[in-house]
Amino acid sequence: MTQELNLTLQVWRQEGASDPGHFETYAANGISEDMSFLEMLDIINEDLIENDQIPIEFDHDCREGICGTCSLMINGQAHGQEKATTTCQLHMRKFNDGDTIVVEPFRARAFPVVKDLVVDRSSFDRIIESGGYISVNTGAASDANLTPVPKEAADTSFDAAACIGCGACVAACPNSAAQLFTSAKLAHLNLIPQGQSQRFERTETMVDTMETFFGSCTNHGECHEACPKEISLDFIAFMNRDYVKAKMKNRKLAGQS
Amino acid sequence: MVATSTNPQGSTPIFRRKLQLPFPLNIYQSSIGRKWVMALTGIGLLGFVIVHMIGNFHIYEGPVQLHEYAETLRGLGGGLFPRTFLLWLLRIGLAGMFLLHIHSAYSLKERSRKASDKADFVGGEKKYGSKRDYVAANYASRTMRWTGPIVLLYLLFHLADLTWGWWLGDDYVLGDPYHNVVASLSSLPVAIIYVVATVALSIHIFHGTWSLFQSLGINNPKYNDLRRTLAKLIAGIVLVGNLSFPVLVTAKLIDDDNRKCEVGDVACLEHEAEKH
Numbered sequence: 119m120t121q122e123l124n125l126t127l128q129v130w131r132q133e134g135a136s137d138p139g140h141f142e143t144y145a146a147n148g149i150s151e152d153m154s155f156l157e158m159l160d161i162i163n164e165d166l167i168e169n170d171q172i173p174i175e176f177d178h179d180c181r182e183g184i185c186g187t188c189s190l191m192i193n194g195q196a197h198g199q200e201k202a203t204t205t206c207q208l209h210m211r212k213f214n215d216g217d218t219i220v221v222e223p224f225r226a227r228a229f230p231v232v233k234d235l236v237v238d239r240s241s242f243d244r245i246i247e248s249g250g251y252i253s254v255n256t257g258a259a260s261d262a263n264l265t266p267v268p269k270e271a272a273d274t275s276f277d278a279a280a281c282i283g284c285g286a287c288v289a290a291c292p293n294s295a296a297q298l299f300t301s302a303k304l305a306h307l308n309l310i311p312q313g314q315s316q317r318f319e320r321t322e323t324m325v326d327t328m329e330t331f332f333g334s335c336t337n338h339g340e341c342h343e344a345c346p347k348e349i350s351l352d353f354i355a356f357m358n359r360d361y362v363k364a365k366m367k368n369r370k371l372a373g374q375s
Numbered sequence: 376m377v378a379t380s381t382n383p384q385g386s387t388p389i390f391r392r393k394l395q396l397p398f399p400l401n402i403y404q405s406s407i408g409r410k411w412v413m414a415l416t417g418i419g420l421l422g423f424v425i426v427h428m429i430g431n432f433h434i435y436e437g438p439v440q441l442h443e444y445a446e447t448l449r450g451l452g453g454g455l456f457p458r459t460f461l462l463w464l465l466r467i468g469l470a471g472m473f474l475l476h477i478h479s480a481y482s483l484k485e486r487s488r489k490a491s492d493k494a495d496f497v498g499g500e501k502k503y504g505s506k507r508d509y510v511a512a513n514y515a516s517r518t519m520r521w522t523g524p525i526v527l528l529y530l531l532f533h534l535a536d537l538t539w540g541w542w543l544g545d546d547y548v549l550g551d552p553y554h555n556v557v558a559s560l561s562s563l564p565v566a567i568i569y570v571v572a573t574v575a576l577s578i579h580i581f582h583g584t585w586s587l588f589q590s591l592g593i594n595n596p597k598y599n600d601l602r603r604t605l606a607k608l609i610a611g612i613v614l615v616g617n618l619s620f621p622v623l624v625t626a627k628l629i630d631d632d633n634r635k636c637e638v639g640d641v642a643c644l645e646h647e648a649e650k651h
Contacts, residue, residue: 130504141504194507220505227389227490292502292512293487325407330388333487334406336519337586339511352594359592361407365398 123149123210126218127162129174132231139231141220151211155198156181156188158210159221175234183207183346186282189289190235191222196286196344204284204346224289228296228331239285241331242299246283248327249320250303252312271309278305280347290344293333298341300328301357302349308360318364325361389489406486407590409479414587416472416479421580421609423469428616438553438634442641443648445552477527484520515582522579529572536565550641557631560624569621573614581610 125146132139149158156178163173179187183204190205192198198208213219223231228241281302288296304321307313313320335354342351395401402408433444452461491502509517536559540547546558560566584606588594593602623629636643 128505191503191505194503194505195510222503222505225491225502289502290510292517294490294502295487326392326405329406329486330390330392331490332389333490334483335410336483336487336516337582337589338509338516340509343510351589352596352599355589355592355594357592358407358410358590359594361405362402362411362592365402365408 121151121211121215123151123213123215123217125149125158125213125216128218128220129235130222131174131234132223134233135230149210151209153210154181154206155190155192155208155210156206175232175236177236178206181206184282186284189224189237189239189284189286191220191224191289193220194222196224196289197284197346201343202346202348204282207346224285226285226288226291226294226332228294229285229288237285239283242283242285242296244331245296245300245324245327246303249316249324250307252307253316254312265311267310275306275309278302278309278349278353281306281345281349282347284346286344286346287341287349288332290340291333291335292338292340293336295335295341296328296332297335297354297357298345298349298351300324301353304357304360305353308356318360318367318369321357321360322364325357390486403479406483409483410590412475413479413483414590416476417583417587419472420469420476421584424576424580424613425609428613431620432616434553434556434620434629438551438636439644439647439651441553441556442551442644443651445550446645446648473530477523480520480523513582515578516586518578519582522575525575526572526579529568529575532568533572548639548641551639551644554631554638556620557624557629560621561630563625566621566625570618573617573621576617577610577614580613581606584609 123146127144127146128141129144130139131142144162146158146162149161153161156176159174159176166173177187177189179185181188183206186204188197188205190197192205192208197203197205198212200208200212221235223229223235223237224239225237229237229239232238279302281299283299283303285299287298288294291297304324307320308317337351337354339351342349392404396404403412430444430448433441448462449459451465515522535541536543537552537555540549540555543555543558546555548554560569585602588602620629631638635647
């Protein structure tokens, strides 16, 4: 027997980048506890459309927690209070009947609001473009297991690669810093042999690009708590170390790159 | 690597890197490099705080020993350098580290402020309309930007108080630090200032000692837990050690009674010190 929830929502509505924006209150009645948070927003939007009002814009895609498209600050927590969960995987049973829920977009200057709860996270793309790849010859696929990768390194690299680039780390950070995202992307490639040749060049360019958009880390650790993929703060230390190393190294001499 | 494409509509950079300065100044141009400098100067300043505290423990041995310690500092380097030369070198080094520590902290705070959505949200601490619950950030990390300036103000007060003797006036005796400390700290408002500053400093050190490992990239699952333990230990020692001075003076356990040498009799202090 599923229970039905009656909730009050305070949702951020904003026409566009030039609109200052405001909170709008909506009643969400008869919400099934089996719904996800986004399905609950769908229900509200259907109501709004039926009443000839403009529905609430929000980002969503796969709805299975792996694409990194959904966002939302729910009661001041990125992706809601549930640990290691994206908004699309957040179930309404985590809320109580009669709750008031405040829903806001992810905030940072690098994430300008497009409309309502949709923000433009393309500054993450700028970081990836600047070094988040490895250079390999294309053509026939190389033999499997041609490049030996230590098991531990592969595991840790995979932990870093779990980052879905949703931006929760930046949203949760009081400094609007993107250290967790950038360090995860760096560790993903820098820990394995395939990424070694461009390791320090990559670290330098990606960090430099990050710093043109985002704030500076003060090691609060809020990003790790907000991260739906539980990316570790250890990657930030790894990035800091590699960045200063990159500045120190003389890459023209073999053995120093 | 390839140049980044221009952002079609989205965000504009908050910070454009100007000309790359020559090595090693280019390290300081980046935020991570600045955090690195902040951590290194933090280690230096932390070292000073600890050594200064340990040196001050000579007060428990009495006026003669504290005088002797002060003289040792002036004569550092023995016959190798002129008197007070090494002391001044240390002082200049400390001042330099302090300025770098402050400048990096302030400029990074400014970058973070610019990176937050709304300029009027000071320090980017209040980005959201809903009541924001911190999950991981502790009291120490959130108050770094307050405890830092408190310690700076205290430092100026402390220098004026015991190095330059501004408020003690005629009661300030150059060469008798024991008396100066007792005279200054017996005033309750002054003792309270010292207590508040010590607490602020310890809170600052608690976050700083842990944070510097992250900033320097000293991270290894083998000892990561020890970084917190070390931070607690150092902050605790600094707190208890430095609190002991104002508390014991206020409790009259350190006072000018029963001295071998009269207050202000520096010649006597020197004579007694010679006997050691």
